[in-house]
Amino acid sequence: MSNPGPSSGLARAHRLLAWFWLAFLLGAACFLLAGWQERLGRIDTDLLALLPRDERRPALEVALKALAERGERQLALLVSARDEAATHKAAAEVRAALDGLGLTEQGVGADFSGDFYFPYRQGLLTAADREWLATVTLDAATTRALNRAHALFTPGNVPWRSDPYGFFGDWLAALGEATPLRPIDGDLMVEHDGWHYAALIYGLPQSAFAADFQQKLLARLDTARDRLHAVEPRARFLRAGAVLHAAAAARQAENEMRLIGLGSLIGTFFLIGFVFQSARALTLIAVSLVSGAVVALLAGFLLFERVHAVTLIFGASLIGVAVDYAILVFAQHLGSQESVWERYRRLLPTLGMVLLTPALAYLALALTPFPGLKQMAVFAVCGIFGAWASVLCFYPYLLPAVLPLPDNAGLMARLLARWPRWRDTGRNRWLVVCLFAAVAGGWTQLRTDDDIRGLFSGDAALMAEHRQVSEILRLPSPAQMFLLNADTPETLLQNEEALIERLRPFVAANRIGGYEAVSRWLPSGEKQRRARALQARLQASRDRIGEELELPAGWDAASSSAEILTVDAWLASPASAPFRALWLGALPNGDGAAPRYASMVLLQNLADRDSADALAGLAETTAGVEWIDQTGAISALMARYRERLTAVLSLACLLVPLLLYPFFKGRVWLIVAPVLAAGAVALAIMGYLDIPLQLLSILALLLTLGMGVDYAIFLQARQTHAHTLLATTLAASLTLLSFGLLAFSGTPALHALGLTVTLGVALSWLLTPVFLRHERG
Amino acid sequence: MKASLPKAMFAAAALCLALPLHAADLLAEVRARLASTPVTQGEFQQTRHLARIGKPLVSNGRFLLVRDLGVIWENVAPIAQTMRLTKNEILQTDGAGTSVRLSADREPVVGVISGILLGVLAGEFEALAQGFDHDGKVEGDKWRLDFRPRDAKLGRLIEAISLRGARDIEQVEIRSAAGDVTRIAFRAQTHAGEVSAETRKRFE
Numbered sequence: 001m002s003n004p005g006p007s008s009g010l011a012r013a014h015r016l017l018a019w020f021w022l023a024f025l026l027g028a029a030c031f032l033l034a035g036w037q038e039r040l041g042r043i044d045t046d047l048l049a050l051l052p053r054d055e056r057r058p059a060l061e062v063a064l065k066a067l068a069e070r071g072e073r074q075l076a077l078l079v080s081a082r083d084e085a086a087t088h089k090a091a092a093e094v095r096a097a098l099d100g101l102g103l104t105e106q107g108v109g110a111d112f113s114g115d116f117y118f119p120y121r122q123g124l125l126t127a128a129d130r131e132w133l134a135t136v137t138l139d140a141a142t143t144r145a146l147n148r149a150h151a152l153f154t155p156g157n158v159p160w161r162s163d164p165y166g167f168f169g170d171w172l173a174a175l176g177e178a179t180p181l182r183p184i185d186g187d188l189m190v191e192h193d194g195w196h197y198a199a200l201i202y203g204l205p206q207s208a209f210a211a212d213f214q215q216k217l218l219a220r221l222d223t224a225r226d227r228l229h230a231v232e233p234r235a236r237f238l239r240a241g242a243v244l245h246a247a248a249a250a251r252q253a254e255n256e257m258r259l260i261g262l263g264s265l266i267g268t269f270f271l272i273g274f275v276f277q278s279a280r281a282l283t284l285i286a287v288s289l290v291s292g293a294v295v296a297l298l299a300g301f302l303l304f305e306r307v308h309a310v311t312l313i314f315g316a317s318l319i320g321v322a323v324d325y326a327i328l329v330f331a332q333h334l335g336s337q338e339s340v341w342e343r344y345r346r347l348l349p350t351l352g353m354v355l356l357t358p359a360l361a362y363l364a365l366a367l368t369p370f371p372g373l374k375q376m377a378v379f380a381v382c383g384i385f386g387a388w389a390s391v392l393c394f395y396p397y398l399l400p401a402v403l404p405l406p407d408n409a410g411l412m413a414r415l416l417a418r419w420p421r422w423r424d425t426g427r428n429r430w431l432v433v434c435l436f437a438a439v440a441g442g443w444t445q446l447r448t449d450d451d452i453r454g455l456f457s458g459d460a461a462l463m464a465e466h467r468q469v470s471e472i473l474r475l476p477s478p479a480q481m482f483l484l485n486a487d488t489p490e491t492l493l494q495n496e497e498a499l500i501e502r503l504r505p506f507v508a509a510n511r512i513g514g515y516e517a518v519s520r521w522l523p524s525g526e527k528q529r530r531a532r533a534l535q536a537r538l539q540a541s542r543d544r545i546g547e548e549l550e551l552p553a554g555w556d557a558a559s560s561s562a563e564i565l566t567v568d569a570w571l572a573s574p575a576s577a578p579f580r581a582l583w584l585g586a587l588p589n590g591d592g593a594a595p596r597y598a599s600m601v602l603l604q605n606l607a608d609r610d611s612a613d614a615l616a617g618l619a620e621t622t623a624g625v626e627w628i629d630q631t632g633a634i635s636a637l638m639a640r641y642r643e644r645l646t647a648v649l650s651l652a653c654l655l656v657p658l659l660l661y662p663f664f665k666g667r668v669w670l671i672v673a674p675v676l677a678a679g680a681v682a683l684a685i686m687g688y689l690d691i692p693l694q695l696l697s698i699l700a701l702l703l704t705l706g707m708g709v710d711y712a713i714f715l716q717a718r719q720t721h722a723h724t725l726l727a728t729t730l731a732a733s734l735t736l737l738s739f740g741l742l743a744f745s746g747t748p749a750l751h752a753l754g755l756t757v758t759l760g761v762a763l764s765w766l767l768t769p770v771f772l773r774h775e776r777g
Numbered sequence: 778m779k780a781s782l783p784k785a786m787f788a789a790a791a792l793c794l795a796l797p798l799h800a801a802d803l804l805a806e807v808r809a810r811l812a813s814t815p816v817t818q819g820e821f822q823q824t825r826h827l828a829r830i831g832k833p834l835v836s837n838g839r840f841l842l843v844r845d846l847g848v849i850w851e852n853v854a855p856i857a858q859t860m861r862l863t864k865n866e867i868l869q870t871d872g873a874g875t876s877v878r879l880s881a882d883r884e885p886v887v888g889v890i891s892g893i894l895l896g897v898l899a900g901e902f903e904a905l906a907q908g909f910d911h912d913g914k915v916e917g918d919k920w921r922l923d924f925r926p927r928d929a930k931l932g933r934l935i936e937a938i939s940l941r942g943a944r945d946i947e948q949v950e951i952r953s954a955a956g957d958v959t960r961i962a963f964r965a966q967t968h969a970g971e972v973s974a975e976t977r978k979r980f981e
Contacts, residue, residue, distance in 0.1 A: 143856075147871055149827060150836045150856045152959060153894065159828035159955035173879075173887075182881065182888050186908070186928060550832050 011341065018393040025291050025390070028298045039301055059485055059587050059598040060628060066581040067478055067600075068242075075103070075241035076469050077200040077221075081232045084189070084196045090228055090235060091187050091198035097224035101217060102205035114158060114172045116575035120565040121158075121168035122535055123528030129167045133534040141165065141541040146548060161555065164545060167535070178520065180474055192472045195236065199473060204243055214247035239462075240469035248459040252746050253309030260741040261316035265289075267737040268323050271730055276330055284398040285326045288390040292322040295386025296379045304375055310747055311375045317754065318380055320738030321358060321707065322387035324731040328354065328714055329391055330399075331727025340396050353663075354710050355388045357656075361706025364648060365699055368641050373699070415725075419769040435681075442684025449692035450639040451631075459746075474513045476602030479630040480612055485587075485598040486624045489567045492597045493524035495624040499601060502618055506611065513605030518582045522570045529564070642695040649702055653679075656709055670771045675708030678763035685759060696749055697756040704760030707735060712768050725769060732765035803913055804902045807920045811900050812944050812968050816976065817842040819945075819966035823852070828956035840898070840963075843972055846980045848898045862891050862898070863980065889934065897938055900946055909938070918943045 032039070081090045095105070117124060125133070145164040154160055154169070163169055181188040187198040205213075221244075225237045272285055296315055300307045329347060338346075362384070365377035422428065469475065482499060486492040496519040506512045523531070542556045570576050571583065582602065586595035606612060612629060619627035657672045664671060679701050686693065711728040739761065742754025818841045825834040838852040847863035857872035865881040865888055881888030896905030905911075905924060908931050913922035924938040936952040949961040 143871065143873075147856055147858050147869075149825065149834055150823075150852055150858070151869075152823065152850055152860060152961075153890070153951055154953065154955075154957060159953075160957055161827060161829050162955075184888065184892070549830060549834070551830060555830075 014393075014396070018397065021389060021393040025294055025386075028294050029290075032294065032297055032301070039307075059483055059584060059596075062584050062587060062598070063481070063483055063600045063628070064630070066584065067481075067602075070581045071478060072242040072246075073204045074106075075202040075204055075217075075239070075243055076473060076475070077202070077240075078190075078197040078236070078238040078469055078472060079200065079228070080195045080197045080236040081228075082234060084184075086232060086235075087189075087196050087198050088187055090232070091200060093227060094200060094224045094237070097220055097227065098200075098202070098217075101213075101220065103202040104205075106201045106203050114168065116573045117172070117565070118158065118162070118168075119563050120528070121163065121171070123531045123564055124171045124523065125167055125531040125534065126170045126174045129170050130531065130534065133537070138538075138541045138544070141538050142544050142548075145541070145545050149549065164542070164556070165538070175521070177514065178516065180472070190472055197236070197238075197472060204241075211250055214243060214250060217243065218247050218251075238465050238469050238472075240466040240473075240475070244462055245459065245466075248462055249309055252459070253313055256313045256745050256747075256750075257316045259744070260313060260738065261319065263741045264316065264319035264734070264738040268319060268734050271734065272323075272327070275726065275730060280398055281326075281330055284391065284395060285323055287394055287398065288326045288387045289319060289322055291390035292318065292383040292385075292387035295389075296383030299382035300375065300379050303378060308372055308375055310372060310750060311379050313745060313747065313750055314376045314742070314753070315379050315383060317738040317742040318383045320734040320736070321380075322384055323734055324707075324710070325351070325354070325388050325391040326395075327730050327734075328727050329395055331714075331730075340399055344396050350713070351388070351392060353713060355384070357709050357713075358703070358706040359384055361702050364645065364652075364702045367648070368645070368695070368699075369637065370641075419772075421772065422770050439680050439684040442681075442687035445687035445690070446683060446693050447690070448639070448642065449694055450635045450642060471513075471605055474604035476516050476604050477606050480603060480606055480615070481628050482601040482603075482615075482619060483598065483626045483628050484601065484624055485596050485626075487594065487596060489597050490525050491624070492599055493519050493522065493567075494526060495622070496599060496601060497524055497527060499618070499622050499625050502622060503601075506615070511607045511611040511614070512603045515604065516579065516582060516602040518579060518599050521576065521579060522565060522567065525564055525566075638695050642693070642698055645695065645698045645702070649698055649705070652702065652705055656705065660709075660713075671709060671712040674712060674767035674771050675705055675764045677767050678708055678760055679704060681763050682756065682759040686756070691752075691755070694752065696752045700753050700756030701760060703757055704764065707757075707761055708764035708768070711765060712771075715768055715772065728765065728768065732761055735761050736765075803911070803915070803922075804906060806915045807902065807913070807922060808900070810915070810918050810920060810943060811946070814968035814970050815844045815972055816969040817945070817966055818969075820964045822962045822964070824960045824962075826958040826960075841976065841979070842899050843976060843980065844899060846972070846977070848895060849979060850898075861980070862894050864888075864891065864895070867891050889931070893935065893938075897940065897949055897951070898946075905938075 077094060079087060079090045079094050081087045114121075144166070148154055148164065148166050149160055154166070158168055158172075180190045180192075181199055182190065188201070190197050190199055221239060228235045228237055268285065268289075269282060273282055276282075293315075296318070297307075300311065300315075329351070359381050362377050362380040365373045365380070368374070470477075484492060484495050484499065486495055496517050500515065500517055500519065503512070503515055507514060519527075545551070546553065546555050567583075571580060582600050584598040584600065587598050588595055603615070606615075612632075616627040616629065619625045653672075653676060657668050660668050660671060682701070682704070683693075686697065691697075711732060715725065715728055736758055739754045739757040742750055743758055745751050745754060818839065820837070820839045823836045823838070825836075827834065836852045836856065837854050838850070840851065841849045847861065850860040850862065852858050859870045861868040861870075867879040867887055867890065868876060869879070870876045879887040881891065892904065893908070895901060902911070902922065908927055909924035910927050911922055911924045913920065920942060922940045924940075926932045926935055933954050936954050936956075937950075938952075939948075939950040940946055941948040945963060945966045947963055949959075949963075951959045951961075953959075
């Protein structure tokens with residue numbers, strides 16, 4: 001640190017601050033590096049994690065969490081070769097390929113053996129048997145039991161004597177409807193559209209979300225697929241699982257971070273090296289960028305349990321913004337003969353002001369209820385602050401005493417002199433009117449699109465595969481479901497049963513493939529008692545059977561077990577394991593109030609939007625039932641926040657001139673006009689190009705406002721426009737580079753953000769010199 | 778005596794060979810002895826020993842087996858009922874003509890059961906051997922096969938299956954996992970080389 005500062009108190013305090021900041025940065029960097037492997041595992045790639053949760057409804061929160069946990073630890077593979085035998089062989093090969101990864105293959109899910117349900121069988125009747133029992137004659141019932149006794153074979157591990165009429169067998173068999181899977185020759189098979197698939201359903205180990213596990217899994221799956229296709233080109237291999245999306249997202253995030261980060265970095269260093277031709281300038285910029293990254297990462301990992309990959313991609317694009325401070329500081333002092341400390345003192349107020357505007361703009365991101373955007377806001381503000389603070393702390397030491405005026409500045413000056421300026425002439429007025437008409441025309445073409453699926457879609461091919469697997473295996477939809485609640489578990493089960501009665505026509509009409517509900521396995525106490533009462537009417541038939549087969553009196557005593565299956569017993573049994581997640585249990589209900597019980601009913605293969613609407617209508621007329629449509633609800637939320645942020649944006653357009661008025665007085669419109677015009681034209685262009693307006697484009701316009709105002713402040717605040725234009729040109733082109741690269745992101749949300757910012761910044765950079773007072777230059 | 782010596786030698790040799798005789802070999806040996814006509818029909822006597830019920834239940838009836846189509850199992854006395862087994866379906870009809878159709882598409886376990894029963898009654902041992910471990914021996918033209926389920930899932934349905942026979946399957950024993958045992962003795966089996974239109978119709 002060679003720059004000799006004045007031996008004043010300020011310099012000593014500053015030096016102390018600089019040392020402190022350096023120590024903090026080094027400490028933070030060591031901290032981050034030390035736990036890097038662990039932190040990589042905390043990078044979230046689930047796009048749903050970016051979506052808001054409705055805090056006002058704990059039941060929904062618990063339901064979604066339970067669903068997510070159930071889903072994210074499962075991997076489903078479907079294999080099909082030309083015939084059943086080849087399919088079995090293919091399944092065995094895939095199984096071998098995945099050996100050693102710590103996956104546990106899961107069975108069909110339900111416990112069809114009936115061991116657990118056996119003592120409760122008197123209360124368990126299928127709908128068909130209930131109907132049969134309601135009208136049956138004693139003779140017919142007796143015949144049914146005797147026929148079964150004389151049949152070739154009665155399958156299962158329930159002896160005839162314990163289930164003479166076969167009601168319990170029927171009930172167990174009906175559980176099989178819950179899944180289309182059939183255990184055949186050691187594989188779970190499913191037939192769909194004439195193809196025989198073997199289903200391999202795996203539970204993932206604890207380490208499933210570690211990056212290296214994911215990449216290993218993907219590689220093994222690719223090998224398995226290649227091997228399969230080498231033997232049988234027409235073989236099908238379909239994969240579904242949250243882990244695959246996570247792995248794909250991680251891979252994509254890594255690529256994009258590399259593209260955007262490296263692209264921005266190389267561009268930045270190239271441009272700055274070219275313009276300033278100073279190694280010290282590059283050092284300051286490098287230090288400032290690294291500090292920004294360190295502070296942003298530190299804040300991200302300390303404040304959030306998991307940092308989202310999308311945040312990191314977005315963060316990479318901040319390079320172009322963070323570098324602005326250093327550039328603007330250089331530009332102010334090109335060719336200046338003042339000592340570094342004098343320059344520094346004079347620059348402080350402007351530096352303070354330019355931190356504020358983009359930081360405020362990014363904070364607008366935090367106003368939304370979207371966890372992902374909040375994270376991006378924190379990341380951005382901390383990153384910008386880190387870069388800014390490093391410029392503030394290290395610049396007196398890193399900047400050369402004199403920064404020579406580069407040759408390029410002359411070029412800029414000539415360019416600026418030729419730049420079209422606003423003059424109040426009749427021709428220009430007509431031009432403005434035409435421009436207004438063109439912009440207005442564009443605005444009328446603007447349309448909005450708040451569909452969340454368009455915004456956070458994952459890998460398209462994977463999604464298609466996932467949908468196919470879901471359809472074949474009848475996996476329940478994670479986005480649409482019924483949420484039920486009641487005062488007691490018994491009422492809850494009865495409500496479920498009432499709902500399921502009303503779902504039957506939907507199943508029959510193929511509007512849904514089926515449903516998953518706790519009451520399928522655990523009938524309400526009331527329903528069990530009714531079933532027992534129906535069975536009790538068969539006593540005379542039982543006596544007759546006893547006589548016929550010469551059985552001792554009371555032969556059926558064992559079959560009239562007295563027990564009712566309770567929620568607690570069911571939950572405690574391993575038989576309920578695959579479906580326990582559907583039971584949300586007791587949820588706190590405000591202060592001291594009695595808890596409410598909640599459960600969910602999931603739907604398989606929801607046919608279309610109309611069916612979803614019809615189901616929503618069903619919920620309205622069934623007691624204690626609520627229809628949840630997550631995609632719909634979130635899209636509605638997006639729309640609401642888009643409108644709210646549009647209001648914020650309009651308000652900001654009014655407030656910014658008012659806030660800047662004390663500093664610039666009458667010149668304030670020169671600062672605001674270019675960026676407002678840029679925003680208006682950007683919107684018009686989006687209208688003409690049919691790019692829909694959505695929450696993120698409004699946010700992008702807010703960011704543009706923050707950055708555009710910064711350029712104008714710098715340009716207007718200094719007398720030597722050429723230097724500053726050079727700086728703003730540099731700053732704008734670097735921002736353009738970063739956000740332009742962001743526009744190539746595969747995540748539609750980031751793409752929209754990148755595109756709008758690129759458009760807005762480009763326009764405000766082009767327009768700002770137009771509004772410069774033309775007597776200078 | 779002279780004629781019976783080679784026969785005894787052959788029996789002894791078969792006995793020696795019985796132990797090392799392996800999976801496919803044993804099944805192929807048995808297959809080679811069975812008649813290979815497409816249609817077999819005959820009578821059966823079925824005795825069921827139901828768990829914890831003293832009196833065995835004896836039924837008599839007739840059966841019709843058509844390769845690649847299925848089996849029709851017709852109890853005549855004391856209770857009249859018919860079971861038609863095909864690959865993906867079990868159709869039960871009682872004396873009053875009421876039918877219950879169990880489809881493998883709706884109830885996975887039906888496919889498994891019909892597969893096993895077809896394997897047993899139609900002598901499709903290779904299919905059976907995929908889910909079961911087997912053992913047995915061949916003595917002259919007589920043979921015996923024992924099947925035990927290989928995995929626990931199948932073990933919940935069936936404990937064991939034994940078959941004896943020569944040119945035809947003569948006796949079958951099926952032990953269900955619940956302890957109910959069915960013994961079947963076949964009689965008066967006849968074979969036909971052609972599947973008549975009328976026979977085919979019964980499987981539609």
